[in-house]
Amino acid sequence: MFSYxxxxxxxxxxxxxxxxxxxxxxxxxxxxxSMIGDTMSHASLAGITLGLLTSTNPILGAFIxxxxxxxxxxxxxxxxxxxxxxxxxxxxxxxxxxxITLISSxxxxxxANVFFFGSILTVNAADxxxxxxxxxxxxLTLYFLYNSLLYIAYDEEAARVAGVKxxxxxxxxxxxxxxxxxxxIKIVGxxxxxxxxxxxxASALQLEKGFRTTxxxxxxxxxxxxxxxxxGSYYLNVAPGGFVSLxxxxxxxxxxxxxxxxxxxxxxxxxx
Amino acid sequence: MLSIEHLYFSYQGQPPxxxxxxxxxxxxxxxxxxxGDNGSGKSTLLRLILGFLTPVKGSIKLHSNNIRxxxxxxxxxxxxxxITVTEILDSYRKLLKLKDKNEVNRVxxxxxxxxxxxxxxxxxxxxxxxxxxxxxxxxxSPDLIILDEPSTGIDRKSQEGIYTLLRDLNQKHHITIIxxxxxxxxxxxxxxxxxxxxxGHGHLCSPEQYACEIMHNTGRNPVDHxxxxxxxxxxxxxxxxxxxxxxxxxxxDDTTTEEVRxx
Numbered sequence: 277m278f279s280y281x282x283x284x285x286x287x288x289x290x291x292x293x294x295x296x297x298x299x300x301x302x303x304x305x306x307x308x309x310s311m312i313g314d315t316m317s318h319a320s321l322a323g324i325t326l327g328l329l330t331s332t333n334p335i336l337g338a339f340i341x342x343x344x345x346x347x348x349x350x351x352x353x354x355x356x357x358x359x360x361x362x363x364x365x366x367x368x369x370x371x372x373x374x375x376i377t378l379i380s381s382x383x384x385x386x387x388a389n390v391f392f393f394g395s396i397l398t399v400n401a402a403d404x405x406x407x408x409x410x411x412x413x414x415x416l417t418l419y420f421l422y423n424s425l426l427y428i429a430y431d432e433e434a435a436r437v438a439g440v441k442x443x444x445x446x447x448x449x450x451x452x453x454x455x456x457x458x459x460x461i462k463i464v465g466x467x468x469x470x471x472x473x474x475x476x477x478a479s480a481l482q483l484e485k486g487f488r489t490t491x492x493x494x495x496x497x498x499x500x501x502x503x504x505x506x507x508g509s510y511y512l513n514v515a516p517g518g519f520v521s522l523x524x525x526x527x528x529x530x531x532x533x534x535x536x537x538x539x540x541x542x543x544x545x546x547x548x
Numbered sequence: 549m550l551s552i553e554h555l556y557f558s559y560q561g562q563p564p565x566x567x568x569x570x571x572x573x574x575x576x577x578x579x580x581x582x583x584g585d586n587g588s589g590k591s592t593l594l595r596l597i598l599g600f601l602t603p604v605k606g607s608i609k610l611h612s613n614n615i616r617x618x619x620x621x622x623x624x625x626x627x628x629x630x631i632t633v634t635e636i637l638d639s640y641r642k643l644l645k646l647k648d649k650n651e652v653n654r655v656x657x658x659x660x661x662x663x664x665x666x667x668x669x670x671x672x673x674x675x676x677x678x679x680x681x682x683x684x685x686x687x688x689s690p691d692l693i694i695l696d697e698p699s700t701g702i703d704r705k706s707q708e709g710i711y712t713l714l715r716d717l718n719q720k721h722h723i724t725i726i727x728x729x730x731x732x733x734x735x736x737x738x739x740x741x742x743x744x745x746x747x748g749h750g751h752l753c754s755p756e757q758y759a760c761e762i763m764h765n766t767g768r769n770p771v772d773h774x775x776x777x778x779x780x781x782x783x784x785x786x787x788x789x790x791x792x793x794x795x796x797x798x799x800x801d802d803t804t805t806e807e808v809r810x811x
Contacts (some may be wrong), residue, residue: 306630308630315612328777377808383782423640423642423643424643425638426631426639426672427640427643429629430629430636430639433598433600433619434616434617434619434640435643436598436600436618437598437615437616438640438643438644439644440643458591479628481628481630484630484668485630485668485672486630486632486635486668487630487632487635487639488630489630490630512565545783
């Protein structure tokens with residue numbers, strides 16, 4: 277299987293996705309805004325179609341458009357401070373409207389359908405360079421903003437008093453979300469991309485560990501889901517997006533079952 | 549430490565004001581409790597002091613940059629957040645760019661939380677979680693700690709522990725404390741002064757004066773009220789002012805209606 281170039285490319289991208297998505301996802305989940313990931317993954321479709329329309333790299337198109345949408349979400353928070361759901365509806369309307377209009381116009385220079393479900397066949401050298409650069413830049417930014425992002429999620433007011441420029445960092449985080457979405461769309465696809473952002477974190481949260489351990493476990497679960505998902509996609513000849521998503525749900529179920537079995541054993545030991 | 553002069557504030561940026569010509573001077577080493585009814589503007593005043601809100605008129609001068617805030621949403625409300633006590637404190641230390649790693653152990657000892665340092669915040673009681681919030685506020689030895697209702701949702705025994713800790717920090721470590729309080733008993737027992745806000749106006753009382761006022765207002769004043777009068781006059785004055793404003797508004801409305809009829 278690894279003798280094929282496309283599989284090598286797909287695994288390289290899978291490692292990048294497994295590294296970046298949970299790092300972004302953990303902050304989104306803890307800020308109770310994991311649905312932003314879903315909105316931004318759908319918003320990326322508009323960026324892809326704009327990229328295909330102008331014959332530029334669709335991943336770059338997705339990154340730029342999704343980053344603009346992320347910044348727009350932060351901007352609209354000032355006007356709809358208690359209505360995040362409404363903001364997401366506005367962004368979805370803008371982006372999906374753009375995508376449908378462009379796709380139905382028939383002017384796209386390539387087929388956009390492959391981005392809906394993901395594909396392991398379509399990752400080329402140009403994509404790999406874009407994905408590698410975005411991943412390295414994002415991980416470095418996350419490393420330097422780690423404590424600020426942690427405190428914005430944990431206690432935003434305490435972060436402000438400590439001198440953290442919360443609004444500015446929220447805009448940077450929006451760009452990081454755009455990067456995570458952009459590197460994932462080729463393999464995972466637009467429709468189930470939020471599974472890679474939220475589900476590994478959901479599984480890791482069940483372990484009830486500290487923040488750093490939860491983050492590392494999220495990356496581990498994400499890597500496991502991607503590897504099983506890609507193998508499944510290759511041998512069953514199905515779209516990787518759906519299979520990776522199902523694997524993520526499967527991992528969460530296994531974690532929940534093991535957690536419950538351990539609780540029952542502990543109760544039995546205690547009652548003896 | 550803090551000077552507030554002729555402070556006016558409303559969320560609309562125009563009258564009627566939530567806070568109306570407030571004046572308050574807090575000195576280093578003071579322990580001031582801000583009290584008043586729900587909606588009187590206590591938390592608004594805190595947010596103004598912290599710079600989260602901007603005054604419409606007047607000035608707030610803080611003479612120290614080394615201040616900390618313990619919000620009303622204490623660490624107990626972060627149930628489900630996967631973070632240990634040490635992670636909370638160490639991360640805040642790094643946020644403040646403090647290099648001394650022993651700072652975390654120091655604040656844990658000060659708040660008697662060393663034995664819980666590896667515990668998840670979600671596994672702590674309300675009182676313990678509030679101690680973690682105070683421990684976090686102590687990182688970097690601040691000059692001033694601002695607290696918003698530090699005893700909310702905490703049982704009485706834990707409350708006493710929290711206030712003993714705050715009193716020690718104030719008296720032994722000379723940290724100035726400003727605390728918004730609903731817990732009048734603890735405010736009277738621990739504060740050097742009490743700032744009472746009513747109808748947008750504020751007045752500074754000693755704890756004894758404030759206790760006397762409370763007794764007077766509830767008809768249980770054993771001493772002559774004249775000797776301890778603190779904010780009753782202010783309240784009466786504010787009520788009279790509110791009445792006058794309402795009358796002026798009513799007159800203005802009548803005039804407008806008359807003008808419309810004439811047209």
